[in-house]
Amino acid sequence: xxxxxxxxxxxxxxxxxxxIQGDLELPFPVKYKRHGLSFVFGKNGxxxxxxxxxxxxPLRFIRDVWGIDLKPYDLVVNDFxxxxxWACRFARKDCVALSHQAAFLSKKTPxxxxxxxxxxxxxxxxxxxNRKVGLHFASYDDFIFTPxxxxxxxxxxxxxxxxxxxxxxxxxxxxxxxxQLLPITKVRWSIFSKHATAISTVGxxxxxxxxxxxxxxxxxxxxxxxxxxxxxxxxEMLFLKKKVMVLPMSDQYEQLCNAEALRQMGVHIVRAIDxxxxxxxxxxxxxxxxxxxxxxxxxxxIIAEVLYT
Numbered sequence: 001x002x003x004x005x006x007x008x009x010x011x012x013x014x015x016x017x018x019x020i021q022g023d024l025e026l027p028f029p030v031k032y033k034r035h036g037l038s039f040v041f042g043k044n045g046x047x048x049x050x051x052x053x054x055x056x057x058p059l060r061f062i063r064d065v066w067g068i069d070l071k072p073y074d075l076v077v078n079d080f081x082x083x084x085x086w087a088c089r090f091a092r093k094d095c096v097a098l099s100h101q102a103a104f105l106s107k108k109t110p111x112x113x114x115x116x117x118x119x120x121x122x123x124x125x126x127x128x129x130n131r132k133v134g135l136h137f138a139s140y141d142d143f144i145f146t147p148x149x150x151x152x153x154x155x156x157x158x159x160x161x162x163x164x165x166x167x168x169x170x171x172x173x174x175x176x177x178x179x180q181l182l183p184i185t186k187v188r189w190s191i192f193s194k195h196a197t198a199i200s201t202v203g204x205x206x207x208x209x210x211x212x213x214x215x216x217x218x219x220x221x222x223x224x225x226x227x228x229x230x231x232x233x234x235x236e237m238l239f240l241k242k243k244v245m246v247l248p249m250s251d252q253y254e255q256l257c258n259a260e261a262l263r264q265m266g267v268h269i270v271r272a273i274d275x276x277x278x279x280x281x282x283x284x285x286x287x288x289x290x291x292x293x294x295x296x297x298x299x300x301x302i303i304a305e306v307l308y309t
Contacts, residue, residue: 119253145298150236174207177273
């Protein structure tokens with residue numbers, strides 16, 4: 001959403017989108033849509049491996065890789081997307097990995113104490129590229145930039161209410177979250193759920209279906225935010241100076257790496273929703289502080305790195 005208009009100042013840009021887990025509507029044309037490869041979120045904090053396996057279509061993936069005509073293009077900019085990455089590899093086309101995942105190609109990027117060697121293999125080979133530009137919470141290496149915060153978030157005018165909190169944990173069903181958060185009445189909870197189809201209210205909790213405008217409205221007010229270990233969401237909460245709690249997916253290695261980086265920054269990390277979760281959240285609400293970060297606007301600098309280096 002940020003790089004398309006920046007790239008369009010320098011080149012004619014076509015967009016390919018693959019995967020089945022996207023929630024955001026994109027404000028620009030998408031020329032190619034492909035099934036791709038995706039993990040499917042479960043409802044209890046992890047990946048639904050059965051639904052993930054059933055969603056895989058290896059023959060379609062192979063056809064899509066070989067079916068993409070890259071001849072009209074001088075460069076492919078890839079956000080950890082496997083179809084165009086492998087198509088570039090076979091066609092010997094210049095491909096730049098511009099992604100958070102590219103940051104994990106550096107050994108300097110934080111990892112949890114126990115490395116997942118299969119996941120490390122995936123970082124290297126899922127979407128191969130001949131150049132890399134990584135994004136992370138800090139510039140851990142010379143090719144890593146700090147997060148690109150959406151212009152919509154940068155320009156957001158906030159009026160924090162100490163009694164407002166937002167929750168976005170897509171790997172959990174909202175019924176699980178309601179049970180845990182209902183006893184904590186000191187704040188009003190706005191839960192945004194992939195599994196909700198209508199707005200509902202229980203006590204001090206309101207559940208909303210995923211929706212950009214309502215999410216932005218709640219972000220303007222919320223002092224607290226509980227989010228998963230995804231990179232963009234965590235980055236935006238830190239930039240907006242929310243008091244943040246992060247709950248990474250239990251079996252998603254990238255999120256566990258993000259959680260370790262955030263822990264080193266002083267962010268409150270919770271590993272699971274268990275019998276102690278409600279008390280941990282209650283203490284966090286009472287004791288949470290804002291983490292000071294510096295995420296400068298640097299889209300133009302990154303575009304120069306991608307196009308002219």
